[in-house]
Structure formats: C-alpha cells, structure tokens
Amino acid sequence: MNPGCITIYGDPISGNCMKVRFVADRLKIPYCWIEVSVLTAETRNPEFLAINPAGQVPVVVLADGRPLAQSNAIMLHLSEGSSLIPADAYERAIVHQWLFWEQYSHETAIAVRRFQKTYLKRPESEIDPSLKLKGERALALMNRHLVDRSHFVADRLTLADIALIAYTRWADEAGFDLNDWPCVHKWVMRIETELGLQART
Amino acid sequence: MNPGCITIYGDPISGNCMKVRFVADRLKIPYCWIEVSVLTAETRNPEFLAINPAGQVPVVVLADGRPLAQSNAIMLHLSEGSSLIPADAYERAIVHQWLFWEQYSHETAIAVRRFQKTYLKRPESEIDPSLKLKGERALALMNRHLVDRSHFVADRLTLADIALIAYTRWADEAGFDLNDWPCVHKWVMRIETELGLQART
Numbered sequence: 001m002n003p004g005c006i007t008i009y010g011d012p013i014s015g016n017c018m019k020v021r022f023v024a025d026r027l028k029i030p031y032c033w034i035e036v037s038v039l040t041a042e043t044r045n046p047e048f049l050a051i052n053p054a055g056q057v058p059v060v061v062l063a064d065g066r067p068l069a070q071s072n073a074i075m076l077h078l079s080e081g082s083s084l085i086p087a088d089a090y091e092r093a094i095v096h097q098w099l100f101w102e103q104y105s106h107e108t109a110i111a112v113r114r115f116q117k118t119y120l121k122r123p124e125s126e127i128d129p130s131l132k133l134k135g136e137r138a139l140a141l142m143n144r145h146l147v148d149r150s151h152f153v154a155d156r157l158t159l160a161d162i163a164l165i166a167y168t169r170w171a172d173e174a175g176f177d178l179n180d181w182p183c184v185h186k187w188v189m190r191i192e193t194e195l196g197l198q199a200r201t
Numbered sequence: 202m203n204p205g206c207i208t209i210y211g212d213p214i215s216g217n218c219m220k221v222r223f224v225a226d227r228l229k230i231p232y233c234w235i236e237v238s239v240l241t242a243e244t245r246n247p248e249f250l251a252i253n254p255a256g257q258v259p260v261v262v263l264a265d266g267r268p269l270a271q272s273n274a275i276m277l278h279l280s281e282g283s284s285l286i287p288a289d290a291y292e293r294a295i296v297h298q299w300l301f302w303e304q305y306s307h308e309t310a311i312a313v314r315r316f317q318k319t320y321l322k323r324p325e326s327e328i329d330p331s332l333k334l335k336g337e338r339a340l341a342l343m344n345r346h347l348v349d350r351s352h353f354v355a356d357r358l359t360l361a362d363i364a365l366i367a368y369t370r371w372a373d374e375a376g377f378d379l380n381d382w383p384c385v386h387k388w389v390m391r392i393e394t395e396l397g398l399q400a401r402t
Contacts, residue, residue, distance in 0.1 A: 053342055066291060073297035096274035104304050141254055
C-alpha cells in the first residue's frame with residue numbers, strides 16, 4: 001500500500017472491478033491495484049474479510065486507510081464533483097436509477113451467466129434458463145432506451161454508461177449476441193472509444 | 202394526479218415501495234399514492250410501462266411530470282439536503298455502499314423468499330434453498346455490523362437504515378426468525394420507533 005494513494009482490490013475478470021478502474025483512469029486518479037482472485041476464493045481469506053466483511057471485490061482502501069465496497073458506491077465516491085455525475089438533480093437521480101437497475105436487473109443475469117459459462121465452464125443445460133431470459137429483457141430495455149440517445153443520461157458520458165458497459169461489452173461471453181440489439185452494440189463501441197478501451201465487439 | 206405534488210405508484214406489500222413512503226413521511230413531503238398491484242401484474246399494463254419501461258414499482262412522477270424509478274434512487278432524490286444523507290463525503294459513500302448491498306445481497310434473498318412463501322404460497326420444498334442461505338448470510342453480516350452500533354452509519358438515522366429495515370422487519374414472512382440475530386432485532390425495534398411504525402417483531 002502506498003500512503004496517499006488509493007488501493008483497489010480487484011480481479012480483472014470482474015466487470016464490477018473494471019468499472020472502478022475505468023473511473024480512476026478517466027479521472028486520472030492514481031491508484032495501486034492489488035489482484036484478488038475470485039476464482040480461487042481469495043475474497044474469503046481472513047485478511048480480505050477484514051477489509052470487506054461482505055467478501056466481495058472490488059473494495060478500495062482510501063488514502064486515509066478507510067475501506068469502501070460496492071462498485072457503484074466506489075464510482076460515485078471517486079467521481080464526486082466530476083462531469084461523470086450530472087450537476088442537475090434530476091439527471092443525477094436518473095444516473096442513480098440506472099446504477100441500481102444495473103446491479104439488480106443486468107449484472108444478476110449477464111454477469112452471473114458469463115461467470116457460469118466462461119469461468120465455471122458449465123454446459124448450457126446446467127445453467128438456470130431464467131438467466132438467459134432476464135439478460136435478454138435487460139438488453140432489450142437498453143436497446144429501446146438507446147434508439148434515440150448517444151448515452152444513457154444527458155447525451156454525454158456519465159457513470160450510467162460506465163456501470164452498464166462493464167458487463168455489456170462482455171455479453172458474448174455470457175452467450176448473448178449484441179447484433180440482436182444494434183443500438184446497444186453501437187453504444188458499446190462508442191463508449192469503448194471514449195474510455196480508450198480496446199474494442200471487443 | 203395532483204399538479205405540484207409527487208405521485209408514488211406502489212404496492213403496500215412491497216418493501217421497496219414502503220421505503221419511499223417512509224422517506225416522504227419522515228421528510229413531510231406531500232404525495233399522492235396510486236396503488237399498483239404486483240400480484241395481479243398491473244406493473245405489466247401498457248399504461249404503467251409508459252411510466253416505467255422496466256415494469257417495476259415503485260416509480261414516482263415528480264411534481265414537474267418527470268418519472269423516476271428504483272426505490273433507492275428515489276429515496277436519494279427525495280432526501281437530498283436532508284439529514285437522511287450525511288454531509289460528510291465518506292459517511293455518504295458508506296450509505297451508498299449499504300444501499301447497493303441491500304439491493305444485491307439482501308433484497309434478492311429476503312424479499313424474494315418472502316414473496317414466494319407468503320404471497321405465492323409456495324411450499325418450502327419448492328423454494329430455491331440457496332435463498333435461505335443467502336438471507337442468513339445477509340442477516341449475520343448485519344448483526345455483526347450492529348454489535349456496537351445503534352444505526353448503520355454515523356450513529357443516526359440515514360437512508361441505509363430505511364433501505365434495510367423495509368424487508369428486514371418482514372423477515373418472519375420470509376421464514377427467518379430475528380431472535381437468531383439479536384442485534385438486528387433490537388435495531389429493527391429502534392428504527393420502527395424512530396419512523397413511527399407499528400412494531401411487528
């Protein structure tokens with residue numbers, strides 16, 4: 001750990017962890033990155049649980065030594081006062097709305113299905129079929145929203161885009177073909193360019 | 202709808218909807234309440250989907266006619282500038298952390314299990330057993346946090362308490378006995394008193 005520098009504990013296979021990196025990179029916030037493997041259950045080690053009793057990555061330790069968990073809460077904290085959070089109260093509320101929707105209705109289908117399929121190597125027959133349906137509903141809702149929009153909120157990059165792109169750009173690894181949701185596909189390419197990420201789709 | 206007054210679309214059997222009422226009542230924000238039944242799938246009617254394409258309650262229509270969904274996003278918006286959101290940046294971040302944890306790790310076990318058990322009347326044998334385990338983990342984490350605390354954050358009532366009490370006070374209807382988590386039990390009674398709610402436990 002570097003005094004005066006935030007430490008991000010994360011796993012690069014986790015979109016939730018990558019969100020925090022996207023924000024730190026975008027806002028040029030210096031950080032140390034400590035790799036904690038989800039696959040080998042390092043998040044259940046006593047040393048890790050002392051930092052985050054919920055046993056989840058990402059977690060950050062701030063420059064003053066205090067911990068903060070939950071990817072979207074971390075992003076909100078790091079972005080305070082930046083253009084990633086709209087100054088207008090209603091636009092800010094709509095960013096919050098998408099952040100909670102992402103964690104409840106998107107991540108729980110697309111990230112969970114990707115983990116089971118790509119990392120646990122489960123055959124389709126052993127994956128809960130409701131995850132496919134739920135993921136398709138989430139992508140369809142995003143597609144409708146993006147029909148006449150460049151970004152999720154306020155026609156510019158906000159935390160809503162960063163939260164949602166994390167797993168959407170990996171949707172293929174979850175068994176979804178973004179060609180079925182063309183507005184989502186275009187939006188992914190747009191946000192990848194804005195964030196300086198290597199295109200995947 | 203009353204011009205100049207917010208309208209809350211909700212179902213009183215939904216803790217997510219009750220959260221919004223708890224906040225509006227606490228802050229003395231006048232509102233109209235329009236009942237939308239989850240059980241009869243009124244949230245899937247075209248008129249409702251025009252307000253919230255995600256087909257979920259609660260949703261509010263603000264005084265200027267603009268909609269806002271997601272219980273925790275609505276609470277954050279209604280509470281801006283009030284004591285329910287700490288002025289200190291780190292305390293505020295920890296409130297956000299609990300709000301996201303509630304939606305990801307608590308509601309998805311306790312509220313889902315309660316709905317299946319109490320409203321869909323499913324026998325225990327037909328309820329996914331992982332929901333029980335997940336709910337117990339959530340309650341155990343809350344209990345550890347509350348061992349030496351009166352409230353979740355900053356030793357006073359914040360949105361973290363309001364988000365978490367909504368379904369925790371109904372944990373019995375989900376098949377959990379709060380006597381197993383005595384610090385949670387005491388906290389529920391304390392917050393019910395603060396919010397002026399009739400004690401259930």
